[in-house]
Amino acid sequence: MGDPALSRRGFLAASAAAGLSMTALSACGGDSDGGSSGTTTIEWWNISTTQPTKDVWAGLAKQFEAQNPDVKIKIVQLENDAYKSKMTALTASGKLPDIFHTWGGGVLKQQIDAGLVEDLTDRTKEWADGLLPVAREPYLFDDKAYGIPFDIGMIGFWYNKALFKQAGISTPPTTWSGFLDAVRKLKSAGITPLALAGKEKWPGMYYWAYLAMRTAGIDALQKASDDKDFTGEGLVQAGQHLQDLVDLQPFQKGFLGAAYSSPTGQAATVGNGKAAMELMGQWAPVVEADMGKGLGTNLGFFPFPEVEGGQGALTEVFGGGGGHALRAGAPQAAVDFLKFFASAATDTELVKKTGVLPVVPAAESALTDPNLKAVQTQLKAATGFQLYLDQAYAPAVGQEVNDSVAALIAGSKSPQQVTESITKVAKEEQ
Known part of the structure; x- marks a missing residue:
């Protein structure tokens, strides 16, 4: 599991909101629209239900679609508690979304052990190794990567x-x-x-x-x-x-x-x-x-x-971090979206517009808010880090x-x- 000291750390963050009643949602999984179009539809489940993050993320999905005209991103957004409940049910059913929000830790480990999560080690190594190492730790198990961070932080x-x-x-x-x-x-x-x-x-x-x-x-x-x-x-x-x-x-x-x-x-x-x-x-x-x-x-x-x-x-x-994982067997388009989301350009936009802390070193210059700088100072000086208990356990x-x-x-x-x-x-x- 990598460095055992670091593996007890990690980061949760994201716009951790909760409380709306759950709605019935369709089953998930990437598919082709059929016919001659050859379009691949990717379902992306996240918890970014508050503004400005909701609109920023929707805009990023549109950017990706413009760059990849044969891919359609279907966004499903749920608030924190409703999301956890729905994902627990989907895990039990054995079918997870193509791309889904994860905090790492014990919940992700359970999904990995059930054979439901894609091993991203080889498919992302070329660019994921450049991300902030401590932000990647909650998604590493036996030195294999099962998630890509988009945020780090602390309480x-x-x-x-x-x-x-x-x-x-x-x-x-x-x-x-x-x-x-x-x-x-x-x-x-x-x-x-x-x-x-x-x-x-x-x-x-x-x-x-x-x-x-x-x-x-x-x-x-x-x-x-x-x-x-x-x-x-x-x-x-x-x-x-x-x-x-x-x-x-x-x-x-x-x-x-x-x-x-x-x-x-x-x-x-x-x-x-x-x-x-x-x-x-x-x-x-x-x-x-x-x-x-x-x-x-x-x-x-x-x-x-x-x-x-x-x-x-x-x-x-x-604290903790927010990341994305893929269902086992997810199409290459889902991996491509993770790469896009973890790029310096995207991370800079996230830092500037949504108040997240950077996971791509090149995006650090975009951090201007004095309070977020104070948080980052605390993070950089941390002598120990404990992942959220409802994710670590x-x-x-x-x-x-x-x-x-x-x-x-x-x-x-x-x-x-x-x-x-x-x-x-x-x-x-x-």
């Missing part, structure tokens, strides 16, 4: 500088106790400290995962997965630290029913100045501006604080992490019960 706190100033907070907190103090100051000033999409569970998981990294250390999460035992003291303490935050009632009114990317959801709440912070990936500014007004120069970024006495470091980062285990942490935040599970529930599912997966 951190996005905050409203004006609201911090209003509450008398001069600098972002660097310790967990300092963070809790900041939450108290914001509440005292009549400001909602945090926005959370409680309906969707994965945004809440970020808190527990980071607290686990800061308390038990980054290696503890991998060890817990390997040992099928998440009940170690450090992981229980992570839940206790999260409980301390929840007890302060820091989230917006109605957060348990809130989506991430809806007009009243997490991103909009921050983008409209109704909450001071959100814990989210580097796509956050784009979605805040799409769903709300956006904060412009009032928006700032800071890394997840250290936990005093913990085993983790501020430079250990939690087997799907059932990742889902249980999300569900159990959501239950803790909702007040129906204790920190100890969170670790016991995850352990139970991990053992059942053996």
